[in-house]
Amino acid sequence: MTSxxxxxxxxxxxxxxxxxxxxxxFARKAVHATICMVFVMISLAVMxxxxxxxxxxxxxxxxxxxxxxxxxxxxxxxxxxDAGDSLVDTLKGQKWIGWILGIGLGITLFSFLGRLTLSGxxxxxxxxxxxxxxxxxxxxxxxVFPLELVGILLVTxxxxxxxxxxxxxxxxxIGQKELADARVASGARLTPLPSPGVFAQRNAMDVxxxxxxxxxxxxxxxxxxxxxxxxxxxxxxxxxxxxDKAGRPAPSTWDHEIEASSAALDEMPEQGAGxxxxxxxxxxxxxTEKED
Amino acid sequence: xxxxxxxxxxxxxxxxxGATVLLRRNAIIVFMGIELMLNAANLAFVTFSRIHGxxxxxxxxFFVMTVAAAEVVVGLAxxxxxxxxxxxxxxxxxxxxxx
Numbered sequence: 447m448t449s450x451x452x453x454x455x456x457x458x459x460x461x462x463x464x465x466x467x468x469x470x471x472f473a474r475k476a477v478h479a480t481i482c483m484v485f486v487m488i489s490l491a492v493m494x495x496x497x498x499x500x501x502x503x504x505x506x507x508x509x510x511x512x513x514x515x516x517x518x519x520x521x522x523x524x525x526x527x528d529a530g531d532s533l534v535d536t537l538k539g540q541k542w543i544g545w546i547l548g549i550g551l552g553i554t555l556f557s558f559l560g561r562l563t564l565s566g567x568x569x570x571x572x573x574x575x576x577x578x579x580x581x582x583x584x585x586x587x588x589x590v591f592p593l594e595l596v597g598i599l600l601v602t603x604x605x606x607x608x609x610x611x612x613x614x615x616x617x618x619x620i621g622q623k624e625l626a627d628a629r630v631a632s633g634a635r636l637t638p639l640p641s642p643g644v645f646a647q648r649n650a651m652d653v654x655x656x657x658x659x660x661x662x663x664x665x666x667x668x669x670x671x672x673x674x675x676x677x678x679x680x681x682x683x684x685x686x687x688x689x690d691k692a693g694r695p696a697p698s699t700w701d702h703e704i705e706a707s708s709a710a711l712d713e714m715p716e717q718g719a720g721x722x723x724x725x726x727x728x729x730x731x732x733x734t735e736k737e738d
Numbered sequence: 739x740x741x742x743x744x745x746x747x748x749x750x751x752x753x754x755x756g757a758t759v760l761l762r763r764n765a766i767i768v769f770m771g772i773e774l775m776l777n778a779a780n781l782a783f784v785t786f787s788r789i790h791g792x793x794x795x796x797x798x799x800f801f802v803m804t805v806a807a808a809e810v811v812v813g814l815a816x817x818x819x820x821x822x823x824x825x826x827x828x829x830x831x832x833x834x835x836x837x
Binding site: 456460463464467468470471473476479480483486487490493494497498499501502505506509510513514517518521522524525541543544545547548549551552555556559562564565567568569570571573577580581584585588589592596599600602603604606607610611613 | 740741742743744745746747749750751752753754755756757758760761762764766767769770771773774777780781784785787788789790791793794796797799800801803804805806807808809810811812814815816817818819821822827
């Protein structure tokens with residue numbers, strides 16, 4: 447007979463297990479059913495440990511909760527979380543037949559169990575303390591051949607899973623070189639898209655970059671923002687105009703300044719371009735130092 | 739408490755697993771129903787092992803777990819490959835032999 451503590455454990459856990467198992471039938475989403483199943487598995491592990499089978503309890507947690515149910519979750523993610531049940535009845539009245547058969551199965555099993563007379567039970571007694579060692583003694587003493595067979599089965603299953611999920615290449619593999627060649631041949635843009643707002647007055651995602659002529663480059667703004675109509679105008683944005691009034695040159699005047707400065711450079715006497723650049727950078731540096 | 743309570747729990751879980759297989763159409767959930775039935779059988783094995791004071795029942799439960807793991811691997815691989823070719827995991831859609 448079992449102890450009082452085990453009785454409390456059983457009656458706490460068993461109803462929850464049954465409810466979680468019912469979730470398998472009634473849960474609409476496959477993920478919820480899986481989570482219910484994980485709960486049942488962990489509770490079963492506790493039941494095993496309470497039933498003097500600690501090794502099996504831990505194996506249950508490792509194999510079922512840790513590996514099998516996570517594999518289920520992976521597959522659910524692979525085939526799409528919202529792949530629900532189809533609502534169309536292919537077989538007419540399948541639902542009612544299913545319920546009748548399920549309840550009939552339950553009634554049959556229960557009636558069998560009702561006719562069963564169980565003796566008081568012996569329990570494992572002293573062997574519980576070193577349950578894994580005792581289990582190994584039975585496993586490697588009487589069940590060596592089945593153990594070998596199970597090993598072969600596991601290897602076969604692993605190879606089967608590999609071959610079945612293997613995707614055969616029906617066409618030639620498209621590598622980096624083939625992609626690049628195709629892009630050049632089709633005349634598409636070869637360089638990366640320009641980053642937004644770099645030559646406009648701000649670095650925000652929604653402001654287009656300006657090309658050297660000062661025109662906004664539409665492709666520099668994210669496609670999503672463009673589709674939503676959330677992109678901003680580069681030049682005629684009132685916020686930018688406010689910034690302009692605060693003393694910064696408007697982008698439309700940049701070109702003139704550059705022209706003026708280049709004209710000034712042309713007027714300078716012939717010197718090595720590198721030297722002139724060096725002097726210019728030096729003077730710029732000194733001016734910034736003074737400002738600091 | 740009687741040991742039979744564990745057996746009753748195992749029977750309830752087995753029935754729910756069987757009903758899941760009969761009622762659900764999502765192949766993954768059907769598969770989980772099969773797993774639930776295997777686990778219920780394991781619980782019965784462990785309980786009987788305790789009733790008889792014989793560890794053989796636990797060894798058999800261990801074998802069931804191993805075979806179930808292999809079965810899950812192959813079954814999920816089949817589900818994935820079917821999903822690849824037919825874009826569905828509903829067992830109603832897999833009627834290639836029909837017509």
